[in-house]
Each structure stands twice: as structure tokens, then as C-alpha cells.
Amino acid sequence: MTTTKYFITGANLLGEKLSDITIEDGTITAVTDAAENPTAPEGFEHIDAAGLIALPGLVDPHVHLREPGREDAETVETGSRAAALGGFTAVLNMANSMPVADTAGVVEQVYQLGQDSGWTFVQPIGAVTVGLAGEQLSEMGAMADSRAKVRVFSDDGICVWDPAMMRRALEYVKAFDGVIAQHAQEPRLTEDAQMNEGDLSVKLGLPGWPAVAEEAIIARDVLLTQHTNSRLHVCHVSTKGSVEIIRWAKSQGINVTAEATPHHLMLTEELVETFDPVYKVNPPLRREEDVMALRDAVADGTIDVIGTDHAPHTAETKCCEWPYAAMGMTGLETMLPIVKAALIDTGKISWADFARIASYTPAKIGNLEHMFGQEIAAGANANLILVDPEVSYTVVPEEHASKGRNSPYRGKEVTGKVAYTFYMGHPVVADAQLNTPNTTSQARH
Structure with missing residues (x-):
């Protein structure tokens, strides 16, 4: 059975405040101050976001x-x-x-x-x-x-x-x-x-x-x-x-x-x-x-x-x-x-x-604000990312998912990488790798 409930703990919301974020069935249901010893509710997958920045x-x-x-x-x-x-x-x-x-x-x-x-x-x-x-x-x-x-x-x-x-x-x-x-x-x-x-x-x-x-x-x-x-x-x-x-x-x-x-x-x-x-x-x-x-x-x-x-x-x-x-x-x-x-x-x-x-x-x-570009808050669609701002790596276009290899940053050392991408409540990217597509709760006009 596909997990649709996630409990994200210790995320640095917009780089300003440590927060815990609850996601259920494609929606953010709660954003609270980060608990000292968080425990995921029963039936929720726990994601430890310590050191990560949460962004829409x-x-x-x-x-x-x-x-x-x-x-x-x-x-x-x-x-x-x-x-x-x-x-x-x-x-x-x-x-x-x-x-x-x-x-x-x-x-x-x-x-x-x-x-x-x-x-x-x-x-x-x-x-x-x-x-x-x-x-x-x-x-x-x-x-x-x-x-x-x-x-x-x-x-x-x-x-x-x-x-x-x-x-x-x-x-x-x-x-x-x-x-x-x-x-x-x-x-x-x-x-x-x-x-x-x-x-x-x-x-x-x-x-x-x-x-x-x-x-x-x-x-x-x-x-x-x-x-x-x-x-x-x-x-x-x-x-x-x-x-x-x-x-x-x-x-x-x-x-x-x-x-x-x-x-x-x-x-x-x-x-x-x-x-x-x-x-x-x-x-x-x-x-x-x-x-x-x-x-x-x-x-x-x-x-x-x-x-x-x-x-x-x-x-x-x-x-x-x-x-x-x-x-x-x-x-x-x-x-x-x-x-x-x-x-x-x-x-x-x-x-x-x-x-x-x-x-x-x-x-x-783009007239998409009813679905995307929403603040990370209770009631919003669960479209958010968790970013590791400190990780350093070299750009290698051959490792990209795009077919294009024409990146001007080939060989450049950069910092900052997306660790998780939640698309309508589903982690399409997890641990900085492609996970699985969202086939159950896609966004529609």
C-alpha cells in the first residue's frame, strides 16, 4: 500500500524557524514548532529533516x-x-x-x-x-x-x-x-x-x-x-x-x-x-x-x-x-x-x-496559485521541497535526468541540493534521488 502520510521533523522553514510538518493525502495538515523529541503518529512515515531547509x-x-x-x-x-x-x-x-x-x-x-x-x-x-x-x-x-x-x-x-x-x-x-x-x-x-x-x-x-x-x-x-x-x-x-x-x-x-x-x-x-x-x-x-x-x-x-x-x-x-x-x-x-x-x-x-x-x-x-506556490501552512497543497544547503558536489551533466548535456556548469563545484521533492504530497525525490512518480493524486486544473 502506498504511503500517503508523512511526518517531517526539524525542518528549517524558509531558513527562519525549525518546524515539524504533517502531510496527509496530498495536503499539509499541520505546521508546528519543532518538538524536542518528536514521535511520528501511527501510520505516518517519519522524515528527519534536521539540517534541511523547507521551501515551497x-x-x-x-x-x-x-x-x-x-x-x-x-x-x-x-x-x-x-x-x-x-x-x-x-x-x-x-x-x-x-x-x-x-x-x-x-x-x-x-x-x-x-x-x-x-x-x-x-x-x-x-x-x-x-x-x-x-x-x-x-x-x-x-x-x-x-x-x-x-x-x-x-x-x-x-x-x-x-x-x-x-x-x-x-x-x-x-x-x-x-x-x-x-x-x-x-x-x-x-x-x-x-x-x-x-x-x-x-x-x-x-x-x-x-x-x-x-x-x-x-x-x-x-x-x-x-x-x-x-x-x-x-x-x-x-x-x-x-x-x-x-x-x-x-x-x-x-x-x-x-x-x-x-x-x-x-x-x-x-x-x-x-x-x-x-x-x-x-x-x-x-x-x-x-x-x-x-x-x-x-x-x-x-x-x-x-x-x-x-x-x-x-x-x-x-x-x-x-x-x-x-x-x-x-x-x-x-x-x-x-x-x-x-x-x-x-x-x-x-x-x-x-x-x-x-x-x-x-x-x-502562470495562474497556478490555486495549486502551487502556496505557503507551507495547514490547508495548503503539499508541494514542498527539503534542501540541504551545505552539501557540496561537482556538476556532472552525464548524471542528469535531462537528455541535454549542454550545461555551462560542467565540472563546477556547487553547494546546495534538493534532498526531497513532494509533489501533491508524494515524495517524487527522496534522499536526493528520483523515487517514484505521483500516479494517485495528480494536480489538475
């Missing part, structure tokens, strides 16, 4: 699980396993699959694959335009009304560059409180771009991706959002100038949210000098001053969430000459230790802040 299950607003169409790079199953190991109880999957997730049929297929997998909740993101071509709005209303209940729409990987199209999309999603998640990249300014534009790109002889190509689209879109009184989410912010535009927009009361990736919070353009295509990503790695501006923006709330932009690729498309290599990095299984190193260990944020940017707020943006 993480929510990733930006992943690429590649299915359907690119199962050689990733599948919903393998990506869900990677998400569980990374502490994610919900992920929002981008639309640039093959076929594109621009119809109710495709988003329902992805949604069902996530339900069948049972490792994490997979929420599809719908395309803004048909085929990501930027010429005709997709059937966003049908996707919103589907079983997947899509609320986030994005052509990520391609910018919705036409201002009239962007305006119509912002107006359309208001009918169901949707949000447009924009990949901010002015296409004419980034033709054949290979890395950040600057002195280094000139030195290396690589076509540059100027910061203004991102900043110009963000400036346009926040004004369109103000004009339409709609909702905008800016994907993978990467420049200091973008931060200033978003900060101004928020000061004007414009309904804009923004995300930063772990790699843009940690890595800089100097790594491109190696010509190792693992460092080729869109938007590109920027300057040290951009990295520092992003960290400050997360700390002061200008940037709302962390999104991994998990982008697995096959060796054939990634391990080749730099100009021909695909853009993207994996990130689900390394997000927590990298963000810990960039923001928590540097004193920028606390573990409670981490819960906000990696759980509470992304759940709200």
Missing part, C-alpha cells in the same frame, strides 16, 4: 521540454524527471515544439503527457502567432478554454516584432486574464548575431547582439501594455538598460513582470573566448556590470522571478563549430545551487526571498 515547491515559468517533435533532445518524461530533481513541482513549457503549440490539440497533448508522467505539473504555454511566424494570431481563446487552461502565451525563441501584432495579442488575452511573455529581440538589429556586441565581439570576429536590441523591444512593449491596460511578462532579461526600463515601467503602474535566468546572474561574455558552444545562448551572456545590475534588480523586486530557460540540445546540434551551434543551456537541475551562489551566498536575498521569486510569484504569473 519551485515553479519554473520558462522551460523547453521539446516534445512533440524533438524527442531526441528532451521529452516531457525526461524533462519532468529533471524538474523534480531540481525541486520544481510545476513548470511552464514553451510553445516552440514541432508542431508548434498554437492549437488546443497540441497544448492538450503536452498537458496530458505531464499528467501521465507524474513527476511534476507541466503547464503548456501557447504560441502568440500561428507557427511562431508573427503573421496571424493563434487560437489563444481555444487554448485558454482547453483542458490545459493556458494563460501564458509566447513565441519565445522569436520576438513578436510587429507592434500591431503585439498590440492585438495584448488586447486579446485580456478576455481571460492572460499574459504575453515576450522574447525581446529586435530582429533587424540581431541578424546573424553570435554573442554580445562590444569590444570582445570585435576582438573575436563574431557578429554582435547589441543590448539595444533587447531594450528597444521592452520599451515599446511596456508602452503598448500601458496603452492596452493588459499584462506583459519579459522573458530572460539580460542587460542593465533593460532593468532600468522595467523599473521605470513599474514606477508608472504598468502591469509588467520580468524574469532573469541563472546563467545571466552568474556567467559573463568572457567565457565566449573559449569558443565552447555550451556558452552560446539567446540572449547572449553579457558584461559583468549587466550581471551585477540583474542581481540588484532581483534583490529590489524589479525582476520578479527566476526562469531557467532550460533548453536541452543534442550533441549533433550543440557540439560543433560556434557559428553553427544551437543556442541554449540546460538549467533545471542546477538552478537552485547557482541562484544560491549568485544571490543568497552574496547576501542579496534570503531563503524567504528565494521562495517568493522561485515559487510564489511565478505561480501567480
Whole structure:
């Protein structure tokens, strides 16, 4: 018989208070001060969480699980396993699959694959335009009304560059409180771009991706959002100038949210000098001053969430000459230790802040707050993780559950690892290893 009752003792709740947590049938039924000599109630499995930090299950607003169409790079199953190991109880999957997730049929297929997998909740993101071509709005209303209940729409990987199209999309999603998640990249300014534009790109002889190509689209879109009184989410912010535009927009009361990736919070353009295509990503790695501006923006709330932009690729498309290599990095299984190193260990944020940017707020943006991103309290769904903040280990991509081996942290020594991931009350990860999927109490809209 499957255990559905767990008694977690001595967990450091949000890094602030030692607590005992009781879980029954997918729900947190009690959170109390840690007892000196706790005894598990009869019928409960006891988990000793001494030395572990309890956090709400993480929510990733930006992943690429590649299915359907690119199962050689990733599948919903393998990506869900990677998400569980990374502490994610919900992920929002981008639309640039093959076929594109621009119809109710495709988003329902992805949604069902996530339900069948049972490792994490997979929420599809719908395309803004048909085929990501930027010429005709997709059937966003049908996707919103589907079983997947899509609320986030994005052509990520391609910018919705036409201002009239962007305006119509912002107006359309208001009918169901949707949000447009924009990949901010002015296409004419980034033709054949290979890395950040600057002195280094000139030195290396690589076509540059100027910061203004991102900043110009963000400036346009926040004004369109103000004009339409709609909702905008800016994907993978990467420049200091973008931060200033978003900060101004928020000061004007414009309904804009923004995300930063772990790699843009940690890595800089100097790594491109190696010509190792693992460092080729869109938007590109920027300057040290951009990295520092992003960290400050997360700390002061200008940037709302962390999104991994998990982008697995096959060796054939990634391990080749730099100009021909695909853009993207994996990130689900390394997000927590990298963000810990960039923001928590540097004193920028606390573990409670981490819960906000990696759980509470992304759940709200994705319209999932009724299931995920809830505080660890009696009555909440039992989506939570237990983190060992002190364990140190070396990143070995070949040991990851993701099919992608294109991690920029290969060989890096990191600290902090997810020891347990509870997805709807079931430990899909136990003792830092995949356990079993949740096939009895899956999350549904």
C-alpha cells in the first residue's frame, strides 16, 4: 500500500524557524514548532529533516521540454524527471515544439503527457502567432478554454516584432486574464548575431547582439501594455538598460513582470573566448556590470522571478563549430545551487526571498496559485521541497535526468541540493534521488 502520510521533523522553514510538518493525502495538515523529541503518529512515515531547509515547491515559468517533435533532445518524461530533481513541482513549457503549440490539440497533448508522467505539473504555454511566424494570431481563446487552461502565451525563441501584432495579442488575452511573455529581440538589429556586441565581439570576429536590441523591444512593449491596460511578462532579461526600463515601467503602474535566468546572474561574455558552444545562448551572456545590475534588480523586486530557460540540445546540434551551434543551456537541475551562489551566498536575498521569486510569484504569473506556490501552512497543497544547503558536489551533466548535456556548469563545484521533492504530497525525490512518480493524486486544473 502506498504511503500517503508523512511526518517531517526539524525542518528549517524558509531558513527562519525549525518546524515539524504533517502531510496527509496530498495536503499539509499541520505546521508546528519543532518538538524536542518528536514521535511520528501511527501510520505516518517519519522524515528527519534536521539540517534541511523547507521551501515551497519551485515553479519554473520558462522551460523547453521539446516534445512533440524533438524527442531526441528532451521529452516531457525526461524533462519532468529533471524538474523534480531540481525541486520544481510545476513548470511552464514553451510553445516552440514541432508542431508548434498554437492549437488546443497540441497544448492538450503536452498537458496530458505531464499528467501521465507524474513527476511534476507541466503547464503548456501557447504560441502568440500561428507557427511562431508573427503573421496571424493563434487560437489563444481555444487554448485558454482547453483542458490545459493556458494563460501564458509566447513565441519565445522569436520576438513578436510587429507592434500591431503585439498590440492585438495584448488586447486579446485580456478576455481571460492572460499574459504575453515576450522574447525581446529586435530582429533587424540581431541578424546573424553570435554573442554580445562590444569590444570582445570585435576582438573575436563574431557578429554582435547589441543590448539595444533587447531594450528597444521592452520599451515599446511596456508602452503598448500601458496603452492596452493588459499584462506583459519579459522573458530572460539580460542587460542593465533593460532593468532600468522595467523599473521605470513599474514606477508608472504598468502591469509588467520580468524574469532573469541563472546563467545571466552568474556567467559573463568572457567565457565566449573559449569558443565552447555550451556558452552560446539567446540572449547572449553579457558584461559583468549587466550581471551585477540583474542581481540588484532581483534583490529590489524589479525582476520578479527566476526562469531557467532550460533548453536541452543534442550533441549533433550543440557540439560543433560556434557559428553553427544551437543556442541554449540546460538549467533545471542546477538552478537552485547557482541562484544560491549568485544571490543568497552574496547576501542579496534570503531563503524567504528565494521562495517568493522561485515559487510564489511565478505561480501567480502562470495562474497556478490555486495549486502551487502556496505557503507551507495547514490547508495548503503539499508541494514542498527539503534542501540541504551545505552539501557540496561537482556538476556532472552525464548524471542528469535531462537528455541535454549542454550545461555551462560542467565540472563546477556547487553547494546546495534538493534532498526531497513532494509533489501533491508524494515524495517524487527522496534522499536526493528520483523515487517514484505521483500516479494517485495528480494536480489538475
